[in-house]
Amino acid sequence: xxxxxxxxxxxxxxxxxxxxxxDFFEVGDDGTVVVLDERPGEEYxxxxxxxxxxxPVLALKLRD
Amino acid sequence: xTLVVVGASLAGLRAVEAARRDGYRGRIVLIGAEDxxxxxxxxxxxxxxxxxxxxxxxxxxxxxALRDELGVEPVLGAPADGLDTTAREVxxxxxxxSYDALVIATGATxxxxxxxxxxxxxxxxxxxxxxxxxxxxxDRGARTVVIGAGFIGxxxxxAARKRGLSSTIVEALDVPLIRSVGAEAGAVCASLHRxxxxxxxxSTTVTGLEANGGVVTGVRLASGEVLPADLVVAGIGxxxxxxxxxxxxxxxxxxxxxxxxxxxxxxxxxGVYAAGDVAHAENPLFDGELMxxxxxxxxxxxxxxxxxxxxxxxxxxxxxxxxxxxxxWYGHRIQFVGTPRADExxxxxxxxGGFTALxxxxxxxxxxxxxxxxxxxxxxxxxxxxxAPWPEALAFAAATAA
Numbered sequence: 001x002x003x004x005x006x007x008x009x010x011x012x013x014x015x016x017x018x019x020x021x022x023d024f025f026e027v028g029d030d031g032t033v034v035v036l037d038e039r040p041g042e043e044y045x046x047x048x049x050x051x052x053x054x055x056p057v058l059a060l061k062l063r064d
Numbered sequence: 065x066t067l068v069v070v071g072a073s074l075a076g077l078r079a080v081e082a083a084r085r086d087g088y089r090g091r092i093v094l095i096g097a098e099d100x101x102x103x104x105x106x107x108x109x110x111x112x113x114x115x116x117x118x119x120x121x122x123x124x125x126x127x128x129a130l131r132d133e134l135g136v137e138p139v140l141g142a143p144a145d146g147l148d149t150t151a152r153e154v155x156x157x158x159x160x161x162s163y164d165a166l167v168i169a170t171g172a173t174x175x176x177x178x179x180x181x182x183x184x185x186x187x188x189x190x191x192x193x194x195x196x197x198x199x200x201x202x203d204r205g206a207r208t209v210v211i212g213a214g215f216i217g218x219x220x221x222x223a224a225r226k227r228g229l230s231s232t233i234v235e236a237l238d239v240p241l242i243r244s245v246g247a248e249a250g251a252v253c254a255s256l257h258r259x260x261x262x263x264x265x266x267s268t269t270v271t272g273l274e275a276n277g278g279v280v281t282g283v284r285l286a287s288g289e290v291l292p293a294d295l296v297v298a299g300i301g302x303x304x305x306x307x308x309x310x311x312x313x314x315x316x317x318x319x320x321x322x323x324x325x326x327x328x329x330x331x332x333x334x335g336v337y338a339a340g341d342v343a344h345a346e347n348p349l350f351d352g353e354l355m356x357x358x359x360x361x362x363x364x365x366x367x368x369x370x371x372x373x374x375x376x377x378x379x380x381x382x383x384x385x386x387x388x389x390x391x392x393w394y395g396h397r398i399q400f401v402g403t404p405r406a407d408e409x410x411x412x413x414x415x416x417g418g419f420t421a422l423x424x425x426x427x428x429x430x431x432x433x434x435x436x437x438x439x440x441x442x443x444x445x446x447x448x449x450x451x452a453p454w455p456e457a458l459a460f461a462a463a464t465a466a
Contacts, residue, residue, distance in 0.1 A: 013397075014390055016361060018442040031397070031438040056106055056360055 001039055003063045004048065008032045010059035017060060020051035033059070065090035067371065068154055068161055070144045071169030071305075072096025073105065074360065075340025077124055078367030079167045080136050086372060092136045093161050095154065097143035097170075097305075100192060101127045106360050108195035109216050110392060113202060113223035121192045143305075144170070147312040149333045155308075165374035168314070168323055168331070168338040169367060172302035172358065177211060183273055185280035186296045189216050198297060202227055206295035209233075209283045211270055213240030213254070215391045217299030221262045222393035224295075232263040232291055234270055234283065246404040248411050249421040249433045253398060256435075260394035265291075302358065304342045317344050322356050327382035329370045337374045339366035349384040349449065350403055350430060359389045386449050388441075397438060401445040402431030410458065414465040422457055429457035440464055 004024065013031035017024075024044070028034040040048060045062075052060040067083055069076045072094050080092050096102070101123040111117045130136045139156055146155035153160040174188035185206075187197050198220065202208070208224040210217040213235035224231035233240075241250040257264045265285070274282035274290055282290040304322035306314075314331050315324040323338040325331045327346040331338055338345075340363040344356040362385060373380035390399045406423035413419055414437065422444070423431030428451050432444035443464075447457045 013438045015399075015438065015442040015445075016388075019386075019388070019445055022442070022446065027438050027442065029439055054361065054364065056104075 002042065002045065002048070004035050004038050004040065005061040005063055006033050006035050007059045007061075010057050012057045012059070014056060016054040016056065017051040020054050021047045024048060025051060065164045066093065066162060067091070067165045067167070067374065068093045068095065068163035069167045069169060069371070070095045070154060070308075071167075071171055071340065071342070072098065072102045072138070072140065073169065073171050073340070073363070074102065075169040075171070075363040075367035075370075076167070077102040078364050079169060079339060079371035080134060082368035083371045083375065084134055086375070088375060092134070093139060093163075094130070094136050095139045095142065095144050095156050095161070097141070098191060099141040101125060101130055101138060101140065103192060105190070108192070109189055109219040109223075112195050113199050113220065115203070115227050117199070119199070121195065144308045146308055147314065149313050149336060152335065164335060165371075166336045167367070167370045167374055168309070168336065168342060169340045169363075169370070170305040170308070171341040172304045172322075175298070175301045175303055177270070177273070177296070177298040177300065179272055180296075180298070182278065183275045183280050184278055185294055186273065186298070188298050189220060190302070198295065201295040202229065204294070205229060207293050208295045208297070209291050209293040210297050210299060211283070212299035212301070213237075213257075213264065213266075214244070214299045214301070215241075215389070217297060218253070218257065218393050219391060220297045220299065221257065222260065225260050225262055225394065230263075231261075232265065232293075233257060234265045234268050234285065234291070236267070236269050238267045240264075240266070244404060245400055245433050246406070246409050246421070246423070248409050249404075249419075252411075252419050252421075252435060253393075256393055256396055302341070304356070306342060317354075317356070320356070324354065327352075327384065328373050328377075328380035329366060329383070330373065330377065330380065335374060337370040339363070339370035345383065347384060348382050349386065349451075350405075350425075353403070353405075355387065355403075357385075357387050359387060361385075361388050384449075386445050388445065396436055398433070398435050399438070399441040400431070400433045401441060402429070402448045404431050404433075406430055410461075412461060412465055416465075420461055420465075422461060424454050427454055428452060429454055432457075437464075
């Protein structure tokens, strides 16, 4: 099963992931990403890949 | 088949990556004016200028990785000189490269301060070399004068203050950033400079530079006053890099010479697409307005789309991006989504701090600016992308203001 990994030390809170996949990512009050569901279904792969690619600071990864 | 991408920055890199990711196995040639493989410009005016910043500019991929892993033929340090759209050839470095599909991603060049040629200590901030020079001057404790209170100039001023150096901004307009965020939000941004100890001269024009032995010593104002300076950074805008397209038949914008394309990034010339800072693209989300965006997110998205569309024009889809940019000054984060071209702007200072401005066009929200409200900006983006009615956006703002 796919797993979302977010490196909160790298995260700059720019929110591109939230823009691409709002059901899975949200920028929290501290200005870094909160992953809303770490184990998404396969049907979300395309949206999640777009979110990973859109991160300007490379803080996100998808692991299988 | 050959894909030629002219311009080796973020948009150009995303174009070649998207082509490979989609399974294209043919030849790819990536032409870049700079000596380096594609690198990220984003940090150049930000973390890179910090005293504790990285001090090095790493490319996204090494030249070897471009060749071996992405199968790209890089032609670096060689700007394209011309385009023949009938023969389908790009002229570069004394030869021609044939293409079946072409992505124009040459970006833009920083406008230079008139009269600054040959004076050391005067810079723009666009390339890796520029950033290294500005950083070195800050390392030496330069008194910094920035010309132009746009985002790049403001970030340089903030970097100087962070190091405890004196920093001054000279701006010709009476409100900074008026074209980017409008008058109300521009005034709020101006106050961030003053609170942080950056001197801000508005409605002030620069008439020349003072130099001693070929090294800058000051900036002369129309009033006759001279601001002492060891480092002068001009943030006075950019010009799309399209000189090589003269006479090619690719449509160029009458105002700035950028490449005009439709919402699929097609230029109308067969096989030729444009992406990134160079491209004026129609945006269906904002009444088909032509938008030329100088944003990281836009370069990444358009680069990938342009390559895909160049290969499969029949399945091309219109892009309707919500523009997004951000800027960090003095520990404050400024974020903007959408467009500032509005019928009305409503501003609010939420009780819990920060600042919000919402932009209305007719009956819907078309833009939002926040200062230090990182949680909300992408919610507004969703309102804008979904053409949410204005009252809905106002209600959201009210609910989050507490």
